[in-house]
Amino acid sequence: MNEFFEQIAVYFETVPLWPFLIFGFLGVVALMIDIVNRKRRTYAIENFRATIEEELADMYPVHKRWPKNINHYLTVRLPEMHQNFEVLRVFIPQKNLPEYNADWNNFRDFCRNLTDEKIAAAEQSPVSGQPPSNEPDPKEVFHKLIENLLKHTHFK
Template sequence: MNEYIDQISGYFETVPLWPFVLFGLLGIVAIMVDIVNRKRRALAVDNFRYTFEKELADMYPEHKRWPKNINNYLTSRLPEMYQNFEVLRVFIPQDHLREYNIDWNNFRDFCREITDEKIAAAEQGATENNQSAQQESDPKEVFQKLISKLLKHTEL
């Protein structure tokens, strides 16, 4: 066993140290890049969540009220949400990216298609005796599910 240790120590005495220093520096840089990327992802997740919590405070996480002219209300907030969506997309794992894009497209389409008339019709239909059929297409429930699906991608 001493023979092996002597061979290894002899090797380190004759080999220059610069390759070991170089690999050590590369390792330190790799760790620093990983730390920076983790902080950037955490910031992207926080901005994405904050956008929903701030912009849609009356409707999510607890539904308090629908604003008047819901279509304009939601579509005016889509650009900021889309910007945060794009920033977060960089940090979504490749195997989850398709679901993330689909969830965003569903949310965006909902925001563009929802109208005050649809909400009034759903509320009026809920008061009638076909509550179970209307509850499936209740805009409040659909809205909550769409946002929950989007926010589940921030938990990865």
Template sequence: MNEIIDQISGYFETVPLWPFILFGLLGVVSVFVEILNRKRRADAIDNFRYTIETELADMYPQHKRWPKNINTYLCSRLPGMQQNFEVLRVFLPQDRLLSYNTDWNNYCDFCRNITDEKIAAAEQSSAADSSEGTKQSTHKESDPKEVFHRLVTDLLKHTHI
């Protein structure tokens, strides 16, 4: 056993220490980079959630009211949300990017295509259905409020990584 210890100590006496110091520094730098990336990822998630919660406060998570000119209202908020979307996308795993991009595109399409007339028509049809006592979900379009809520929930599911 003493021969092995003497052989190992002899090796460290003749080998330069700079490779060990270099690998130690690389290890410390990689730990700091990992900590920094985790912080940036947490900030990106927080910013994305905060943007949705503040920009869409009247409509999500509890629906309070639809603003007038809903198309203009939602489309005017897309650029700020787009910036946070792009930042968060960097931190998502590759296998979830397709789902994330699809959810974002569905949300953007909804924002661009929703009109006050569609909301009024959905409210009238739901009032007519409730007065008749029957719902014919196969013949009528989905309620825009439910669709909106589902789209935002789909976006927010990507912040629970």
């Protein structure tokens, strides 16, 4: 066993140390980049969640009320939400990216197509003699779309 350690010691005496220093430096740089990327990812997730929770506070997570002129209300908030969507998109794993894009497109389309008339029609109780509407409740659809977007913030 002593011979083994002596061989290793002789090896380190004859080999130059600069390759080990370079590999050590590269390891430190890689660790620093990983720390910075983790902080950026955490910041992107927090911004995305905060935007949804602040901008849509009346409607999510607990639905309090639909604002007047819902189409305008939602479309005005879409650009900021889209910016946070794009920032978070960088940190989404490649295999989840198509689903993330589809969830955003579904949410965006829902926000653009939702009108006060659709909400009023959904909130009216069905009159006797009329069949119930086949349209899903906008509240449920809205919550489902938000949940689909937020599930992408829970990755490892």
